[in-house]
Amino acid sequence: xxxxxxxxxxxxxxxxxxxxxxxxxxxxxxxxxxxxxxxxxxxxxxxxxxxxxxxxxxxxxxxxxxxxxxxxxxxxxxxxxxxxxxxxxxxxxxxxxxxxxxxxxxxxxxxxxxxxxxxxxxxxxxxxxxxxxxxxxxxxxxxxxxxxxxxxxxxxxxxxxxxxxxxxxxxxxxxxxxxxxxxxxxxxxxxxxxxxxxxxxxxxxxxxxxxxxxxxxxxxxxxxxxxxxxxxxxxxxxxxxxxxxxxxxxxxxxxxxxxxxxxxxxxxxxxxxxxxxxxxxxxxxxxxxxxxxxxxxxxxxxxxxxxxxxxxxxxxxxxxxxxxxxxxxxxxxxxxxxxxxxxxxxxxxxxxxxxxxxxxxxxxxxxxxxxxxxxxxxxxxxxxxxxxxxxxxxxxxxxxxxxxxxxxxxxxxxxxxxxxxxxxxxxxxxxxxxxxxxxxxxxxxxxxxxxxxxxxxxxxxxxxxxxxxxxxxxxxxxxxxxxxxx
Amino acid sequence: xxxxxxxxxxxxxxxxxxxxxxxxxxxxxxxxxxxxxxxxxxxxxxxxxxxxxxxxxxxxxxxxxxxxxxxxxxxxxxxxxxxxxxxxxxxxxxxxxxxxxxxxxxxxxxxxxxxxxxxxxxxxxxxxxxxxxxxxxxxxxxxxxxxxxxxxxxxxxxxxxxxxxxxxxxxxxxxxxxxxxxxxxxxxxxxxxxxxxxxxxxxxxxxxxxxxxxxxxxxxxxxxxxxxxxxxxxxxxxxxxxxxxxxxxxxxxxxxxxxxxxxxxxxxxxxxxxxxxxxxxxxxxxxxxxxxxxxxxxxxxxxxxxxxxxxxxxxxxxxxxxxxxxxxxxxxxxxxxxxxxxxxxxxxxxxxxxxxxxxxxxxxxxxxxxxxxxxxxxxxxxxxxxxxxxxxxxxxxxxxxxxxxxxxxxxxxxxxxxxxxxxxxxxxxxxxxxxxxxxxxxxxxxxxxxxxxxxxxxxxxxxxxxxxxxxxxxxxxxxxxxxxxx
Numbered sequence: 001x002x003x004x005x006x007x008x009x010x011x012x013x014x015x016x017x018x019x020x021x022x023x024x025x026x027x028x029x030x031x032x033x034x035x036x037x038x039x040x041x042x043x044x045x046x047x048x049x050x051x052x053x054x055x056x057x058x059x060x061x062x063x064x065x066x067x068x069x070x071x072x073x074x075x076x077x078x079x080x081x082x083x084x085x086x087x088x089x090x091x092x093x094x095x096x097x098x099x100x101x102x103x104x105x106x107x108x109x110x111x112x113x114x115x116x117x118x119x120x121x122x123x124x125x126x127x128x129x130x131x132x133x134x135x136x137x138x139x140x141x142x143x144x145x146x147x148x149x150x151x152x153x154x155x156x157x158x159x160x161x162x163x164x165x166x167x168x169x170x171x172x173x174x175x176x177x178x179x180x181x182x183x184x185x186x187x188x189x190x191x192x193x194x195x196x197x198x199x200x201x202x203x204x205x206x207x208x209x210x211x212x213x214x215x216x217x218x219x220x221x222x223x224x225x226x227x228x229x230x231x232x233x234x235x236x237x238x239x240x241x242x243x244x245x246x247x248x249x250x251x252x253x254x255x256x257x258x259x260x261x262x263x264x265x266x267x268x269x270x271x272x273x274x275x276x277x278x279x280x281x282x283x284x285x286x287x288x289x290x291x292x293x294x295x296x297x298x299x300x301x302x303x304x305x306x307x308x309x310x311x312x313x314x315x316x317x318x319x320x321x322x323x324x325x326x327x328x329x330x331x332x333x334x335x336x337x338x339x340x341x342x343x344x345x346x347x348x349x350x351x352x353x354x355x356x357x358x359x360x361x362x363x364x365x366x367x368x369x370x371x372x373x374x375x376x377x378x379x380x381x382x383x384x385x386x387x388x389x390x391x392x393x394x395x396x397x398x399x400x401x402x403x404x405x406x407x408x409x410x411x412x413x414x415x416x417x418x419x420x421x422x423x424x425x426x427x428x429x430x431x432x433x434x435x436x437x438x439x440x441x442x443x444x445x446x447x448x449x450x451x452x453x454x455x456x457x458x459x460x461x462x463x464x465x466x467x468x469x470x471x472x473x474x475x476x477x478x479x480x481x482x483x484x485x486x
Numbered sequence: 487x488x489x490x491x492x493x494x495x496x497x498x499x500x501x502x503x504x505x506x507x508x509x510x511x512x513x514x515x516x517x518x519x520x521x522x523x524x525x526x527x528x529x530x531x532x533x534x535x536x537x538x539x540x541x542x543x544x545x546x547x548x549x550x551x552x553x554x555x556x557x558x559x560x561x562x563x564x565x566x567x568x569x570x571x572x573x574x575x576x577x578x579x580x581x582x583x584x585x586x587x588x589x590x591x592x593x594x595x596x597x598x599x600x601x602x603x604x605x606x607x608x609x610x611x612x613x614x615x616x617x618x619x620x621x622x623x624x625x626x627x628x629x630x631x632x633x634x635x636x637x638x639x640x641x642x643x644x645x646x647x648x649x650x651x652x653x654x655x656x657x658x659x660x661x662x663x664x665x666x667x668x669x670x671x672x673x674x675x676x677x678x679x680x681x682x683x684x685x686x687x688x689x690x691x692x693x694x695x696x697x698x699x700x701x702x703x704x705x706x707x708x709x710x711x712x713x714x715x716x717x718x719x720x721x722x723x724x725x726x727x728x729x730x731x732x733x734x735x736x737x738x739x740x741x742x743x744x745x746x747x748x749x750x751x752x753x754x755x756x757x758x759x760x761x762x763x764x765x766x767x768x769x770x771x772x773x774x775x776x777x778x779x780x781x782x783x784x785x786x787x788x789x790x791x792x793x794x795x796x797x798x799x800x801x802x803x804x805x806x807x808x809x810x811x812x813x814x815x816x817x818x819x820x821x822x823x824x825x826x827x828x829x830x831x832x833x834x835x836x837x838x839x840x841x842x843x844x845x846x847x848x849x850x851x852x853x854x855x856x857x858x859x860x861x862x863x864x865x866x867x868x869x870x871x872x873x874x875x876x877x878x879x880x881x882x883x884x885x886x887x888x889x890x891x892x893x894x895x896x897x898x899x900x901x902x903x904x905x906x907x908x909x910x911x912x913x914x915x916x917x918x919x920x921x922x923x924x925x926x927x928x929x930x931x932x933x934x935x936x937x938x939x940x941x942x943x944x945x946x947x948x949x950x951x952x953x954x955x956x957x958x959x960x961x962x963x964x965x966x967x968x969x970x971x972x
Binding site (some may be wrong): 092109112113116120131133137139140141143146147150151154155156157158159160161162192193195197200204208209222225226228229231330334335336337338339353354356357358359360361362363364365366 | 595599602606617620623625626628629632633636637641642643644645646647648678679680681682683686694695710711712714715717816820821822823824839840842843844845846847848849850851852856935
């Protein structure tokens with residue numbers, strides 16, 4: 001079922017409430033899954049349940065909402081919570097990936113640019129792109145914040161902000177990083193032009209042309225293109241669809257493949273949607289730190305956990321500065337503002353220098369605006385809204401795939417982010433599917449984009465970046481029909 | 487005398503007026519230089535002169551203003567134009583530079599970062615930095631333009647603008663490029679984060695790590711740092727202080743030094759302030775195009791000709807796409823907006839791809855704001871104002887150096903831009919001068935910054951980026967005293 005992965009455990013008394021609501025939610029989930037509570041049946045009232053379970057009313061509400069977000073329950077106004085009528089048997093998950101063990105030169109850019117360019121047509125139903133619909137951004141509020149910042153400090157807004165970037169923004173970023181388990185000071189942070197520049201600077205800071213970078217397999221094509229453009233090699237690592245990188249295989253390959261650095265997305269990776277449990281993140285950081293191998297951590301989806309529990313970053317387990325944490329506000333605040341950042345650990349001086357000679361500085365006003373927006377508290381409210389929306393859309397999309405895609409289709413079960421990784425029957429050619437769908441006005445991201453040597457021919461990435469509509473459902477249905485034919 | 491270089495010739499009937507006012511100006515300049523008209527003497531009234539010379543009143547006014555900008559005349563309200571009282575014999579110019587003929591690895595970054603960092607203290611008298619004082623920027627007007635753009639199109643302002651960037655901005659840039667002799671379409675242009683990203687993308691598009699780039703000697707340290715950070719080599723070319731690169735020597739070195747590309751600043755280079763005559767630009771482009779060697783042209787000072795005549799770009803002579811023209815609005819509109827662009831010629835696809843994997847996109851709102859500002863005509867008015875200001879400041883600074891610096895000091899005579907290149911007596915150690923001046927609250931850019939292997943030990947770059955004040959004069963005097971002592 002979508003969204004049900006084991007929640008990373010967390011110790012400490014401040015988590016007691018969380019544990020309680022999870023216990024209640026798990027209890028009801030099991031009753032639903034085993035058929036004790038059946039579709040359409042009403043759950044005990046919040047007050048009743050609070051008495052039965054010996055927990056507060058607030059805890060029950062939290063548990064019910066969590067189950068609602070995950071699609072188990074439906075709230076009916078003035079009436080209560082009911083078991084969702086459309087519980088369904090989801091398609092099987094894909095297996096652990098099994099990429100080649102050899103480092104290779106990447107050659108994906110041409111295909112990627114073709115897909116990117118063709119996806120810009122405004123008439124398309126965009127099932128593949130991970131750039132959220134603008135209704136999931138606080139567009140007007142952010143613009144107002146920016147205009148106010150310019151009025152308040154017209155001169156400052158025009159000043160050059162040399163690396164590491166605008167101090168108030170770095171302060172806000174450091175403050176928020178606490179939620180992801182990171183103790184960062186403003187001095188630990190360098191502001192960038194989106195996560196793209198953050199990742200690019202990180203790669204250049206820790207490795208040189210010819211060096212080998214370990215990546216997840218499948219891997220976001222933007223990362224593959226970046227490695228290709230920097231003349232580096234990629235070594236694709238076997239990855240579990242729920243928990244990310246296989247640590248055993250990573251350990252085995254570090255030395256024979258001469259891995260210079262790792263670039264992973266532990267939280268809600270693209271395209272798998274996998275989320276590494278905290279203990280595994282800790283083990284990963286330890287494994288790499290012991291060997292002096294830098295880990296570049298891409299965390300752009302970390303704020304989009306469907307259950308609202310912000311997973312920790314690998315960086316939070318980094319005691320020696322080997323983790324370079326990269327993030328941005330592109331997926332959550334504004335794609336057009338292009339505000340990203342990185343916490344480069346021991347590579348700070350080099351990153352700052354590279355930033356200086358690559359773009360000189362980031363534009364000042366967007367930095368001021370994002371700092372104000374974070375400071376004024378609009379961000380958390382906004383995040384809650386979009387997390388719920390993506391959770392619902394993930395559920396709708398997964399069910400639609402279950403209904404409309406060919407027998408034998410497999411599907412990931414992300415607990416956050418906005419990507420779904422779909423394995424079609426082995427005979428399917430996803431490039432042909434991509435072309436035929438495009439001809440009918442539907443864009444998807446074909447599997448070969450997500451590997452250095454264009455494997456994953458029978459896979460596609462779909463995304464939940466757009467609100468679910470009958471038009472989208474129609475497009476998924478049509479895609480399923482084409483998939484059955486190619 | 488400052489600012490008096492031969493003005494590049496231009497054919498065609500539309501230039502008749504220009505030629506007429508130049509003729510009038512030249513005539514009076516000669517009368518002044520030969521002592522026929524003496525300091526303090528009044529010139530013929532505009533009307534009288536118009537009759538004498540058989541030209542229009544407007545032409546005379548243009549000629550007088552031109553001489554005023556160059557420091558030959560002073561306008562006295564309600565009275566007329568007078569020969570400037572402070573005509574002076576400027577120090578000699580430096581000789582043509584004579585750098586080593588061998589390509590070398592660059593090692594200037596550490597010193598450069600030290601100087602950059604120390605220069606950030608707000609209490610300094612900044613005699614070295616080329617970032618103009620904010621009073622030379624249309625700060626409020628530009629902010630208003632930006633806020634209006636955000637109100638007009640709140641959604642567009644938040645949209646991701648994939649490379650090549652915002653169409654309306656590219657249209658405006660293409661339109662303005664006509665003035666620099668370039669016929670560009672919006673499709674020829676890629677928007678960047680300042681000239682820094684433009685130059686960096688250009689270098690990466692035309693060369694690889696290990697390749698040799700020919701540069702001017704002395705050369706702006708930002709370019710040296712960029713070459714260093716990309717693992718490329720620099721081959722420094724002998725350069726004339728007024729006319730830039732020595733073409734004969736360039737021709738001789740192209741093959742033995744295996745020059746992969748050239749990166750020059752033909753218009754008002756940094757630090758020399760040299761401006762290559764048009765015929766020489768044409769010969770340069772022909773020389774390189776014949777051999778298939780790309781020319782990266784940095785034109786960020788091109789709009790700052792003291793006499794208001796925008797020199798052509800080398801790109802305007804480029805028929806085969808070998809010239810990559812780089813420019814930005816950082817020196818003229820806003821340092822904080824970070825809007826730059828390049829016209830990559832035959833390297834367009836590669837530049838666009840590199841932009842995509844390096845910063846993804848430039849922020850949208852600053853692009854919209856600059857497009858509106860260019861479109862609404864405020865830019866030309868603003869340029870006229872700052873050009874006059876820099877011309878005056880250049881005159882003041884040059885004279886002050888003449889008064890206060892040690893015997894034997896030499897000085898360039900830029901006709902645009904904001905840099906002065908000062909050759910101190912051979913025994914002078916400019917690094918020591920830099921340190922002792924800094925200790926007294928004066929920042930300068932020491933000569934070794936401007937060479938791959940830290941030559942130019944007895945040179946400094948001064949700039950005219952700040953309005954001339956008694957405090958500045960005081961600082962130049964003090965600098966001269968320290969220079970005499972180190």
